Amino acid sequence: MAALAAGLALHVGVGTALAADGYHSRYAERFQALPALPPIPANNSLTAEKVELGKMLFFEPRISASGVISCATCHNPALGWSDRIPRAVGHAGQVGERNTPTVLNSGFFTAQFWDGREPDLEGQALGPIEAEVEMNMPLDQALQRIKEFEIYHEKFAEAFGGAPGEAITLANVAKALASFQRTLNTPNSPFDRYLQGDLQALSDSQKRGMAAFVDNGCTACHTGPALTDSLFHRIQVPGSSDLGRYLVTGDENDQYRFKTPTLRNVAVTYPYFNNGATATLEEATQIMAREMLGREFDEQTIKDVVAFLHSLTGEMPDVQVPALP
Template sequence: MTIKAIVIPVLIAGAVLTTNMASAEDGLENYRNRFEALPHLPPIPADNSLTEEKIELGNMLFFEPRISSSGVISCATCHNPALGWADRIPRAVGHDGQIGERNTPTVLNSGFLGSQFWDGRAADLEAQALGPIEAPVEMAMDLEMALDRLVGFELYQEKFGEAYPNQEDPITDDNLAHALAAFQRTLNTPNSPFDRYLHGDQEAISEQAKDGMVAFVDNGCIACHRGSNFTDSQFHAIQVPGSTDLGRYVVTEEESDKYRFRTPTLRNVAVTYPYMNNGATETLEEAVAIMGQEMLGREFDNDTIGDITAFLNTLTGEMPEFEVPALP
């Protein structure tokens, strides 16, 4: 994926959507104004600018299984593009068949998050990138050994050199993390039906989905699931059925952080099942009912659950373009 490929559709979409703005009048303007459309790109940190070379390298590394100790697990193993860039199983299966403690979050739109992982232990994508490589339950790879493996391939020497041209020895852990983060910042899903609705296409979503939008606001779901990525990136206490996970407490050891988890994005939630931190909730309808009970103290009736579910289905955006790389 090139920078040009990202930017040009933004300009075209902006022109078209501006033209359509005036046509959207269905009496729900006060509700629409509570939401934000998803930008095509998240904020880009000053120390990790997006370049075509860095994105291409990050793409290769994302699919590279030889940076795992077994040589068969890559980032894409658990973040499968065909499965909403997640894995659609309750909890991830990693090195030697070990099962992790938590459900795999999608990497889609992850650059918009205020922190990474369910417990927020990484501040950004750069801080997140190396964690799974070293985690014993995931890729279980010593980082120096991973770098040594990459050094052994002439193509990686070439690609790291192109991405970091002013460095004598560019195959470093920092550059590995930055390349992975750069690639992940291109994995965004703008132009969902709801985005088109916000931009003025009155027919982009159904009447039931509009009813769901109203219910989403009136019942208070928007208090935590807000902003363009439908998350406040804050930590809230919840004990979903079957979970004993202490959440953010594992990071801070603050009593007040027990059972607190970062609010997950609702973007593409219809294709990133199962749900909750333990992945024990199989359907979106179940998830809506549980959140009503646990977070809002409400027992939603079937019509409300159906309406909110219809609304959430409109948050599935256009999947990012990428190439499955030819690895050395």
């Protein structure tokens, strides 16, 4: 009975504290905590074997024309799984047209790339390998390169079944890479803990920033567990002439439309926007207020919103760089 009474008292105490926190009672229901894993597609079950193989391929530089560029070159685990430069640098030092988006929590997105040209991680996986400004390796040559190593014959067979060698296909390369990327999630941020009832997880400034974020309509686009609707919105940021989604659809209404970027871990995935020309969260927040909301935020609002954005940095995945053959 004593234990039951103590448990009830604790429950009542938490409930009382939640009720006393006006921010939580008013705003928490507008958000979703980040689950440990994203949705898993029916045609690509998540297995330890696929994840391990996908990790090897993610760090494998020999599926690039130069033999020195891998997926991890631009999606560096030490740099928020991005590269922290304005625009990606790829094969032969070529500079791409767009900023490298982080792959963290990308399994929660329903559109991939800034222009949404692929709907899922399987569709996204092979594009950078053959892109001339990225890894510049024709896909059939990349497949032959993989087949040169006996360990890959074994790993593909373990992940997908069949005789060694038969499972080394482009479709399975994509599935393995996608499987690995679905494990790169960052739950348990201060904001997640706050949503789950830890009222001390956010500072007063972060709570005010959360309120400003909602009250100013930011959740219209930055919604769902990854704080993105994966839809496309028109924005012209300073220094960019990129036509965005229009280059995929050819629809003039899609000019300058880009996919809403995730705000998860945004404090560690700078610089910002499609051209990476915006260096700080303070500047990015004001640009968003001006371009998307048609207003100027005062200094205190900027400070509070930026503090809130810092609370979205979660626990980074613990990934050991694999020893490659």
